[in-house]
Amino acid sequence: MLLAPSLLFAQSIPTPLQAPDTSKYPGVYESFEKIISFDEQRFDAKAKELAKAPQTLADIKDVQQVDLDPDFMNSLILNSPSAYLKLASKDRCAFYNTLIADLLKTKEGKVERVFVQYQNKQDQNITAVVPKQDFLNKSVLQACPEASSLISKFQIKVMDQTIRETSFEIPSNIEQCESTYLTWLGDSKTPYWCQIHELLEETAQGPTVPASDFRRKKAEDSRIAVAKILRGKLSDVQQDFLKNFCSNADNSKSFCSEFFATNFFSKIVEKTKPDIYIKDICQEALGKAVWSPMVLKECVRKLRLEQEACFYGSHENSGLAPQPRCDHLSLALNYSSLNAEYDDCPRYSDQMGITNMARVLRHIDKQPMVPFQGFCSVLSAGTVFEFNKKYDNEEVWQAAMCYQEPVEDVERCLPVFFGNYATSTASLTTVVNEILFRTKGAAKDAKCEIVKKTDWNPNILKYRYGCQVIVDENNCGMGRCDYKIMFNEKEIKGLKIKVGLPLDYFPTDLMNEKYSQTYILQKDAQRKMKIVNTLPGMKNFFKANPKGILHGIGCAEDLQPGFFKKVTFNQCSPLPFIIDGIVSEGDRSALITRSAADNIHAPRLISWSTIYSAVKTYQYHHPVKQWTLYAIY
């Protein structure tokens, strides 16, 4: 039984309506007032009439043929919140679930009795008023057996499991939000979640019934006790999610705007987003090294008032600066879906292809953080090295530390990156340990330590013995570094370093195609990639893949012309980037974009025409004229 208001009105309300003699509300409100007033009269009249012949529903012929009385339906439609009517309108069982969950109301308020129409076993058409509980037991639970199991899932003793089985994930872009909305709208458990929301709302103010009203007081105390238990089980985020959905179930735009209209920085205060996105900016903006909830609140206040407060993070972590102004940053982060809850220090990256590919890999594989030492750019180096090693492509890693093998008197080179990444064999100290073991008789399990040049002091006892790799943090990347090795107070010389990490991000020739990172991603890691070269194509991708990302390469001078300037003919500096969201207003759209040089927490708003120009120009210079913007599935 789908709710069809117009049809129901047509059946139950004689036309024309008689206008009341006087009206408090002019214009359109007058019509509503007339409708409600008329409905109330009809409801009361029907209730009075049906009360004369009480029924028990004991002789229903077919439970599937039980209908609600049209006047009762009218009253529900006029008195129930439109959000809950939307939940009820899906199908017969959805309607009954909202009724069971006490979300629908008549002119009497909470539904205690129901007007029904049915055929009895004598084939007579009966209209009757019956207690709601009788109606549920004798008709609803027979017609919709699933309702019983749904009710059982919302008992206090199993609530923990029900909560665990339900996704309250905050959508990260509008497409994902639409998908979340439809999932919740279609879920038969949703009315019961909204019942919980209503209970939490109702009891939020504490006791209101006077102690003298024993019966109601007892019921209220019971509801407050249940609400207290539920508040303990549901997090603030989950409660806010329920509030948003149950208030906006009839309007996906309103539901989504609650997520995206909210300043991203406020979400950090509310703990729905991690503080890593602004911690760096805050410490710089406030000049405070300490970090506490109070500092966070103070900072967010500043970021909301001063757009320029977001321009610069710390020197260590920064990428391309200035970063976007605060309002743009908040907007971009609200629509961004990249897994970016870590730092990767692009200012120390000497291979933007590795920085970008690591961001892609960490997003699609949802890789957990691993321990690392040295600059945080080693996170990118380690991620990409291990990815290539996994698919037997580690030869692509050209940065190496070479030594003269004393026994065979040949030069051996071990792949290396400058820093330590988990147990990777290419970690700097692992490689140095191996070489010292081979050439200097150091213990196999000796542990080298990375020490910043500024911290190095040979007079300090801990630096007198053992092995230290001393690095100049101002002149170190992933594949090149100004460094020296100290082993038991002596500098180890004679090691040769092959610097640089050249690699093909996209194939640059057919012969070596299989060594390119995107080839391995597709053929070995089995990730699907699809060319995107139009804005509608990109919009469709995000609609179908709300958490999807695109990656590409464009000329830096066209992608970020405010930072990189062309001075010579056919100048183009290849710069990889990731697009992980889109924000539209009217016919204009901005793409949420991070070039590999950008701080991972500071995506920018870039127009499609800028992205297109950058990729198109790069294609013009590309050896095999490849279009280099792909969606990853």
Added chain:
Amino acid sequence: MRFTRILSLMVWVAWALPVEARIELPKFAAKQSLENIRFMTQDGRYTYSQKRSGALSMATSFKSVDVLANPPGTNYAVTSSEARRKMVVEVESQWHQNMDLNKINDIMVGAFNGVKFEKVGKGRVPRLHLDDEWLTWFDPQEKVIHVQFLRTPDRHHVIRLGKKNNGFFFPEVVMLNPETILYTDINDKGFSALLAWNLVEKKMTVVRKSEVSGTRLELCRRDNMIVMGEFSYDDTNRGTTIMVQAWKDAPRLGGFTTVYRVSDNDLGQMICGANNKLWFVKTMSEDRKLNIRETEAALMEFPSGRITVKSELERVTNLIDMDGRILLPLREDIFVLEGSPGSDSDTLKAPTRSAP
């Protein structure tokens, strides 16, 4: 002085911008494939091109000669100055494989239209100054500006830049005279500054410091005029200011006169062209909520200060000066703003017949 006084009258906040009716810019054309060209003289007689083998070749009068040979994948950037005495080539290895924005390349210098080039150092963005007697370049890894007197290799100076918040910053450099270098830098708080370095005294002077953070300074010099532009980085929304110093006898430190100040966030990319012209990329409209801009090439003429919009392409990002030809690269097209558009015809001109 009179010139300066006239300039000072030109600070119009609301600028009436004449747009030439239906601008259809000619596209640059050449006999070679445009994507391979790295430099072409204004008369089109000398062309330096990139070869697939990794070499840089020079073609003239139907002859082609390799001037530099390097492994495949090497890219070349070729520049000159208005003095047209020397050329500079930046040799970038592993163009598509080594995506390091701060990589340093070999800097080679040779005669204008020459075929012999010698390495003078390693770095980026080489610039010729003072009648091509001086060369500067920047080492983004060491964060130093190198200054080289080309006639005497021993006269080499370095200017060390400060610690900064943008690891990808490249300074602008202009030489006032053989003693003084003007250059831009930003500090760790993001404030840009115009600094002067005296090569003799080895002393730095602050010429001008930005009042707000989030701006970048551009510099260019042509004849007796230096132009300094202060533009907003990306979406920092600081507006645009252009200042000029023109002199008769000798340039001075400071002495800039503001000639243009608007709240529009112009892109900049200034080029000081011949005949007192300043080319730059102007923002025509801006959606500040979504950070979307419509930009065009614009020309400011001195001393009138008149600005004319010279393109109707909506998304101009860069301007290039190639031996006096002002070019507008956009995607796979190169539009010509000033100078000859070139020719892709191989037809020889018929000999002129003398009158019977």
